[in-house]
Each structure stands twice: as structure tokens, then as C-alpha cells.
Amino acid sequence: MEKTFSYRRQEVVDQRPRIEDFKNRWPALFEQREVNAEFMRVTTKPLRAKFLSQFDHFTPKLQQILQDKGGVKGQRIKHILEMAAADVDIDFRREVVLRGLVVYLNEDPDAFFKEYVSAEEAEGDIAATVMGIYSIRSQGHREPDDVGVVIEGVMVMHNISTVINAFIVLFGLIYALDLAYPDSMKYTFEFVQKILMNLDGHKLNVKIQQLKIKLFA
Template sequence: MQKTFSYRRQEVVQDAPVISEFVNRWPALFTVREINEEFMRITTLPLQAKFLAQLDKYTANLLKVFSNRGGAAGRKIRLLMAPTAKSEDIDLKRDYILRGLCVYLNEDSDTLIKEYLNANHEEAERGIAQTTMGLYVIRKNGADAVDKPEDVGVVIEGVELLHNLQSVSFGWAMLFGLIYTLNLCYPQELKFTFEFFQKVLMNMDSKKLSPKVQTLKIRMLQ
């Protein structure tokens, strides 16, 4: 994949191919390992390791900022974060921190994350086929909020590009990497959340922040 990178990059940037066609031409690219490698080729940064490590680094700061948020958003964040008090699972905490981040930035993670029960395969298949960009989460019937999902995957243009990811937060990281790999725009409904990923977590182009993300960053570091 290293040898064909320049050719593949030219194709992505200049031709903007349909995702299904691109997957057919480059099937080996769509694995966790290769997406990490491709992101490294494009940005010179490690994707998975840095995304999750930086999220962990800023967790205490984000929780502090969340606790000071008032109004409906503050109440929603506190309800979202409640399951983390019942579990020490790091993936669970990361997942809910990211959902709380969306709420804090006045965005809705439900526009990107679609959850389905494992007993309803047809509904999941229909939902995935209709997804422009997002994550799907498959859960067992009757699962508790602290239970791990059975499956997490990434979908773009109705094509399931990754599956069997270990957590929703891992899915966020892989989707972020795929946006760079495929030269796509951030989803408009979550533009500030993805700006936070890019400019705060990954420290890419970090001098040009929107006022909303700049304010969050300042409050995190106070």
C-alpha cells in the first residue's frame, strides 16, 4: 500500500470516486491497520494511538467543564455520564465523554451514531444502507447502558467499511481517519465536534479555531 499511495491519493483527491467503486479497487485499504497507516502517510501522525491517548489526557478537563455547564445541556450531559459511575471500563468512559462533548458543543451524536438490536437484522441492514456517514452500534436485547456493544462499525455512502470495532470511541477515531483517507468533508451536523478532534485532540492546524472550540479549549485549560 505504501508503493501505491501517490497513485491512490491522486485518484481520491482529483476524481472523488464513489465509495463502493473505490472499495472494489482498493479492498486491502479498509482495515484498521491500513487506515492507521494511510493516515500516517497523509498527516505523519499516528491516528488511533494519538486520538485515544489525547482523549484520555483531556478527560478530567472535559469532565470539569461539563460539570460547570448549566441549563438543559448540562442536565443532558449529567444524564449521559451517569453510566460511567457504575463501571471502570475505559471504553465506556471514552464513549460517553464523546457523547457529552457533542452536547456541550450543541450538537447531537445521534445524527451520526445509529443503534440497533441484534434481533432486528433487517432494520440494521436498511439503516446501514441509508447512512451517508456514520457509526452503527449493535446491542443485545435488554442490554444495560454499561454493557459492551456486540458490534460497532463505520459506514460511508451506505457501504460498511469497518466492523467488529471494540468501542464507539474507537469507531469515532476510525471514522476520523477515513475522512482523511477518502478526502471527505466533516459531517455538517457535527462540524465543531470534528474540529475539536482535529485541532485539539490531534493538534492539526490548531492555531485556527472557531470561537466555540476556542472557548472550550480555554475552559479546559483553566
């Protein structure tokens, strides 16, 4: 994959192929290891290691900011954070904080992180999803049976271990495939790009700038 990077990159940027066609042409790219490698080729930064180290570094301060939020939005955030109050699973706690951040930035996590109880239930929604993450959880189970990434109505990856890992993979695919952030999550992805990953971090949206000031206060 490294040897064909320049050719693949030219195809992505110049031809803007459909996701389904590109996946058929370059199936090896749609593996977690290769997404990490492609992100490194594009940005020179390690995707998963950088994301998790920065996210964990900011989590205590981020939790404080989220918990201090008032009003209806604050109540919704508190309800989300309570989901992981007694949970020792680090990836689930990361997922909960991320969902709280989405609400804080006035975006809707339920429209992006879709949950289903069966694969049959998920099929119809996946075909109509522009970009998102789905998880299938049997009733009464916290651990997902499957977690996957959807782009342009195509399930591009599945059998990912956790929702937070799927989010990292999707962020990497956005760079690998030169995609725009979905309008419904543009602030959350900008936070990841510019605050966590420190990519083009000198130009910030006002909303992200205000959050950055609170994080570094």
C-alpha cells in the same frame, strides 16, 4: 499499500470516486491497521496512539467542563455521564465523555451514533446514512455484538471492538478519503482535528476556541 500511496492519493483527490467503488478497488485500506498507516502517510501523526493519549489527557478537565454546564443541555450531559459513573471499562467511559462533548457543542450524538438490537433493524438506516457509526446490542447487553462505520450509505467497516475505536477509524478514513466532516458533527470533528490531533490548530471556530480556553485555563 505504502508503495501505491501516491497513486491512490491522486485518485482520491482528483477523481473523487464513490466510496463503494473505492472500497472495491482498494479493499485492503478498509482495515484498522491500514487506516492507521494511511493516516500516518497523510499527516505524519499516529492516529490511534495520538487520539487516545490526548483524549485521556484532557478527559478530567473535559468532564469538569461538561458537568458545570447548566440548563437543559447540562441536564442531558449529566444523564449521559451517569451512564459510566460505576463502569470500569475505559473504552466505554471514553465513549460516554465523547457523547457528552457532542451535546456540549450543540450537536446530536443520537443522530450520529446509531444503536440497534439486530442487524435486520440496522439495514434500512445504514443505506440512508451519509456518515455515522452504528452498534448492534442485544436487549439487556451492554457489550455490542457489532460496531461499524458507514459512509455514503455503505458499511465500510464492521466488527470493530468499541464505539470509540470506530470513531477513531472514521476520523482516519475522513483523512484517507479526503472527505468533508458531516454538518451535524462538524464542531466535534474540528475539536478532534485541532485540539486533540493538533492539525491546523491555529485557525479555530469561535465555539472551539472558547472550549480550548476552558481546557487550558
